[in-house]
Amino acid sequence: MHTHSSETIWEVEESLRQFGRCPIEELYNRGIPGPCTVVAHCVWLDDREIELLARSGTSVAHCPCSNMKLSSGPARVITRRKGITVGLGSDCEKENNNLDLLEEMKFASLLQMVSTLDPTTGDPWDILTMATLEGARALGLDVVTGSLEVGKQADIVTCCEDLAPAFPRDQPGKDGQPDPIGGLIAAPGDLAAQHRVLVPQRQHLRVFRPAAAQHGSRLLDQIPDQRGDDRQ
Template structure:
């Protein structure tokens, strides 16, 4: 058994009392926290390894509840032209990507998340929109392998494309076209779940995802959509999986409830321009909502996150990264969330720092059913811990730690990251070959752009 003590830090615990402890000591044994409190109240066991936390803010590991595999390499294509970028993602993900592409992207995005203090993330295996690389299990296997190599946790959202089927993909070795059916994709999702669904243990989990259908789409093909929903839910229940979706709006949550795809095991991203009935359906079903305040959908519509929270709906925060205008900096997304809703209501007190900190820690853990293990610094919970370097001009004077973390911090302030009791980064140094990861990412994008004749999307606009 290995015992480690963090001393002299300011701990933002996110526990039930939302304690903020100055001159705190945190002790963990192997992968679990055994003590959290002021230095005067915690006895450090003899022989414990010591981490000096002087000049730091310490938080539970951040949880990003919605992001996309693949986007880490394509994020800059098109210089912000949304339609061109979405089309490029479809071309590359379905017809122009190789095993090397998915491996390089998984390693790059994992490195970025680690250095931003994100210890747990839901990653959609594709998207942009509804193009999932589940023709075989290879891309998913590569992503999970990169997660385990990095040491963080990833909930991989594996899923189904939008009807109608079949879809034409190009194999990852680029040797042949594949006619992809709904049944093919569902079988691959089942294989990935059987191999990788152990988020707390190995660091990889699997949830299911299928497209959001709007009421008018459903009316055109109700029986096919109902059958697909039943099949996905049958697998979800059989394998004990979570379920997520990307892009709810304007009546689609109410419809989803009638299709039997909502429950306390579901969490729905974006969720803008919701009707009263949508909000009530989320509340009745115990569904969580994932708010993505920096996403394009939050420009085109508004997620009523404060209103949902007031109703008792659990709301988590997601980066929706990577994309043409955003990355994995959850501190940016916290500040964006505050300004987004304060501007809407013209009220600087609609949301407060503690609210957004909850949304990417304890409430995010609740969305994936793991609030008993993740999301706060408490005895018995996993030792997923992030330490911020507070000895910087933008953090001074060293007062009001909640405000400092939610409104002044950025990803570059993350000094130390601990996951499962393992120190993965200390003083911003990891054990990974970061140069190799960066070089591979650059080369794989260059190759994918050439394969798909997308060089014109590399030009910046004036």
């Protein structure tokens, strides 16, 4: 089940006027939240509502570009997650004008920083997880996709930093070392690959395999120290 809730202050005030409860409390009273429910936005939540989402196993679709365009506000559930699964969404075209998930990742990070006045928030690895594994988990698909693991579908997007207008190759991570994921989040540009078949019958049509393997090995050497033990 999917619905939108607590996107605006008016919505909260109207729910209180009509039902005497905040929106998530009213949904909970009607039996809507649960492991098979995804609620978009969740901008104006109080602690009680966040607890109800966590207790019921309800997932949230965070739509930062839409929330900024409509002046809805920063989603409080992002900084007070309490175990809630949070994926990224784009909302509809009239609320966003650009249904680009890579751009959504950038603004999810920036919105956290500016709303908390804390440049250490909006961690790139956390944002990437929201766009991949958490999104898959919200839809009940995390057993088949969302991360590169044995037994899951091998769905990947390769991003070429040369296509970005100003890819920050030396974007520092929390340990001060260059973080390739931080660079990707900060400069999404024209990085997204088109959705097309590139490997029919295990033969890649556009990549010279030895050079790609060598380049991939160099990139992988940069990643382990950036991630930490608690990230997927």
